[in-house]
Amino acid sequence: MTLGGALLLDADGELQRGWISVDGAIITGVGFDDSVVVDVKLDGRTILPGFVDMHCHGGGGASYASADPEQIARAAHTHRAHGTTTTNASLVSATYEDLARQIRALIPFVDDGTLHGIHLEGPWISPDYCGAHDPATLRDPDPDEVARMLDIGAGRITMVTLAPELPGAVPAIERIIAAGAIAAVGHTGANADHARAAVDAGATVATHLFNAMPPLLHRDAGPVGVLMTSGDVTVELICDGHHLGPEVVALAMATAHDRAALITDAMAAAAAGDGDYLLGHLQVRVTDGVARLVSNGSLAGSTLTMDSAFRRAVRIAGVPVADASAAASVVPARALGLGDRGVIAVGQRADLVVLDSEWSVEKVIHAGTLPPS
Numbered sequence: 001m002t003l004g005g006a007l008l009l010d011a012d013g014e015l016q017r018g019w020i021s022v023d024g025a026i027i028t029g030v031g032f033d034d035s036v037v038v039d040v041k042l043d044g045r046t047i048l049p050g051f052v053d054m055h056c057h058g059g060g061g062a063s064y065a066s067a068d069p070e071q072i073a074r075a076a077h078t079h080r081a082h083g084t085t086t087t088n089a090s091l092v093s094a095t096y097e098d099l100a101r102q103i104r105a106l107i108p109f110v111d112d113g114t115l116h117g118i119h120l121e122g123p124w125i126s127p128d129y130c131g132a133h134d135p136a137t138l139r140d141p142d143p144d145e146v147a148r149m150l151d152i153g154a155g156r157i158t159m160v161t162l163a164p165e166l167p168g169a170v171p172a173i174e175r176i177i178a179a180g181a182i183a184a185v186g187h188t189g190a191n192a193d194h195a196r197a198a199v200d201a202g203a204t205v206a207t208h209l210f211n212a213m214p215p216l217l218h219r220d221a222g223p224v225g226v227l228m229t230s231g232d233v234t235v236e237l238i239c240d241g242h243h244l245g246p247e248v249v250a251l252a253m254a255t256a257h258d259r260a261a262l263i264t265d266a267m268a269a270a271a272a273g274d275g276d277y278l279l280g281h282l283q284v285r286v287t288d289g290v291a292r293l294v295s296n297g298s299l300a301g302s303t304l305t306m307d308s309a310f311r312r313a314v315r316i317a318g319v320p321v322a323d324a325s326a327a328a329s330v331v332p333a334r335a336l337g338l339g340d341r342g343v344i345a346v347g348q349r350a351d352l353v354v355l356d357s358e359w360s361v362e363k364v365i366h367a368g369t370l371p372p373s
């Protein structure tokens, strides 16, 4: 199959008319000339690498924490239709028993390729920066409990967010990394030294940088300053127009350039409309697309999809198209250790998003499979 006539990003990051050949699940050719016969004509469209969402709790009215196969599939398919071809399923803080049940329900969806992996966001996070996590479920990171949870996932837990200032955090980070997962710093009251200790212990992701952590001050860099300037750390950004100001998105993109990843942090209301929802056990009300806890008005995840995060980064924060595309694909792919996707190049998995002239998703090609038109 050869897709042609659409705009693609060239080596200089400019959009140019080009073509992509796909054989099976793999990209076998890319060019910007007229040398090939095109069998899927996509004039007027733009093709970008499929989006990679490291941090997503649900969508389409469905939650990954539901432990309900129908909901898990619906959340994944909702985001797939918005261009996400690789996703982590994120779970908010819960009791050991609840998390174990939720992890077990997600495992078949990791094994069949619907999900990339499971992200535990807590429960080993700070009660002072818990955002929309149920404070009753939070605890210190006992390395043995962390290890037992990782064992339940048996290799499918790809990322764990914890607060590095809590007792036991550094040995817990070491356990997480030894199990082949990513240690992420977030929902934390860390100072700069705590954040640096986490990075030194091997933490490589900042969970929604700026949100649910102390701010960047001019004489006190705090966790934001340390994480944003640490060369091995990928910083997640929620670019929904509510969690971060546009200049803050631009600042993080400029500073962390090839380490800034757009995430959705979406909850069930993504692509499902306003109304009342649950995040874990907590009640959330969504008004005009903004999700807040009913109890205290705290922001409770987003209603983003990755295409919308990409568009907002370009249109609201003024991020160049090539950089916003990279932040939505190759940067999170590399952070997750996935070298086989995230760019449109020969040998890469054929995960592609076809956008119309307004950058709304028209088609999503996942591992070379074109959906029926």
Ligand SMILES: [Zn+2]
Residues within 6 Å of the ligand: 055, 057, 090, 121, 265, 301
């Ligand atoms: Zn989250």
